Amino acid sequence: MNPERRRRALLPVVLSATFAQLLNVTLVQVAAPVLRADLGAGPGAAHLVLAAFTLGHACPLIASARLGDSFGHRALFALGAALFALATAACAVAPSTGALVAARLLQGAGSGIVAPQVFSLIRTALPAHRHGRALAAFGAVIGTASAIGPVLGGALLAADPLGLGWRALFLAQLPVALAALAGSALLPAAEKARDGKARTGKARTGKARTGKAQTGRPQAPQRVDALGAALVAACCAALVLPLAVGPDAGWPPWAFASLGAAVVLGAAFLLSQRLRADPLVHPEALRHRATRTGVLVVLVFNAGVPSLTYLVLLHLQEQGRTPLQAALVNTPYALAAVLGSALAPALAEHRRTTPAAAAALALVTAALTALPLGPVPLALGGAAFGLFTSTVFALVLSRAPEPAAASVAGLLPTAQQLGGTVGVALAGTAHAAGGFPAAMAYEALVFALAAAGASRLVTGGPATTKPATAKPSTADSS
Structure with a gap:
């Protein structure tokens, strides 16, 4: 396959892997009661089944970003996709709680290996002017998985095909996981950063797309x-x-x-x-102010997003709705996230606007007006989520210093994962102390902080060390 066809195949492949991983999270969230009953596990053990994926996902993120830079993003993507697919099959046939927890840890590890490669492949294999739209598609996939996962999970549990119970949730993920694994062969090759020039494919002019490394002379292979x-x-x-x-x-x-x-x-x-x-983390990633700010904004923002969905679904079920009914009520949020992601590239073209900050402020409004859980505040929150995610990721990746790009590709999903984990714990504590209104007040505070940080990021200027061929276009930053 010629390089141009490989570039065209890149987004469907990497986004199918992203979809499989996010579908895994949203599908399994609705199955905790069924898991407890079927496996004879207590509430703590059932929650550990859910937490095992988060734990396995978070641990390898930064290291796998550097490994991808050293040994090839396609190779690491294929390794993570294979581990994820194998572990998904192991989850479906797990005979006990312990076996299921172990399989979930491996499933999370495979996801953690893949996640940084998605950002690195977008950055290195696509021209700069396509980064914004690629990340908008990434945000749309998040919204789609968020919409489909709870509804599909509730429907599968209600239908109970072949008496499989919760095992059907993992079997439903397997075809998508296998498709991502098969598609890894179509990804661009020659990702190894072992010499003085980036070897991620060449533009039609024959020049390297990602510019030169720090020196022009050959270097020894990087040690991890x-x-x-x-x-x-x-x-x-x-x-x-x-x-x-x-x-x-x-x-x-x-x-x-x-x-x-x-x-x-x-x-x-x-x-x-x-x-x-x-x-492991390139010094430029820690010294560069825009990168530090961007990673911190992603962490703070994600301390609100997963917990918001979790709290809404929990509140609806506390009111007596089934998991499927709760998922259907929350559907406007997830569908609007797809729309927000689609609008992100067009809004980011206007440099005087601050779409990320505005999106976070919209989420403040959505949180403060979400008590009746009507479709309007949920849709507002979903659209703001899709817009924020696509815009901020594009900003941070486009402004990252070139030598530190692999480190940033690992830091972003790490901040995303850790922020979500911390946020669910804090939001749960607020909910236990003051009910749903207190939890929504927590959400509003988090999104207000994210808005302040995003505004500073947008107005802070690029200040990157990238060469001229890798400067972000107006479609990638605002």
Whole structure:
């Protein structure tokens, strides 16, 4: 297949993997009661089944971004897709709670390996003027999976095909996962960054699309910082596990000890990055203000988004609706997210506008008016979510310093995942303390902070170290 056809196949392949992973999350969320009953597990064990995916996903994100830069994004994408598909099949036939938790950890790990490669492949294999629309499609996939997952999960549980129960949810994911794996052979090759020029495919002019590395002379293959990878994985595990399981377990002492260990491990990781000659996170990613701000904004914003969906579905079921009925009420939110993503590239062309900040402020309004859970506030929130996600990711990736691009591709989904995990725990605590109104007040506060950060990001100027051939076009930043 010629390079142009491979570039055309890129988005369908990488977005099918993204869809499979997000569908996995939204499908399984509705199955906790059925899992408890079928496996004879307590509430804590059933919640661990859900948390295992989050834990497995978060740990390898930053390391797999660097590995993709060293050994090839296509190779890492195929490895993660294969692991995800294999683990999905193992989930469907798991005989016990322990086996299901182990399979979910592997499923999350496969997803965590794939996620940074999606951003890296978009950045390196597509021309700069197509990045904005590619990331808009990414946001649309998130919205579509959010719309389909709960409804499909509720319908499968209600229909119970062949008496499979919750196992049907994992079997439904398998065809999409296998399609992503098969499609990995169509992705552009030659991603290894082992010499002085980026080798991610050439433009029609014959020039490298992503510019040159720091020096023009050949370099030895980059070594992956094993110590940094171990520290960041341990830090993520120590942070995610208590936040995911602690609220349902009544915050036992080990949860607080784990959070303390996460702080220590995080500090050790940052120290190691300053001392290592070839750190896991490129120093430019930490020094570049726009990148730091962008990653922080993604983290804060995602402390609100997954928890908002979770709280709405929880509130509807507390009012007596079935999982399927709750998913149908929430459908305007998910469908509007697709529309917001589609509008993002056009709005981002106007440099004087701040679509990301405006979107976050719209989510503040949606949260404060969502108490009746009518279709209008839900649709407003969904459209704002799709617009924000597509716009901010395009901004951060387009302005990242070229040497640090792989690190940024790993930091963004890490911030997304950790923000979501922290947010669900905090929002759940607010809900337990003051009910749905208190939880919506928490959501409004988080989105207001994200709006302030996004406004600073938009007005801060690019200030990248990219060469002229890789500058973002007006379709990619505002």
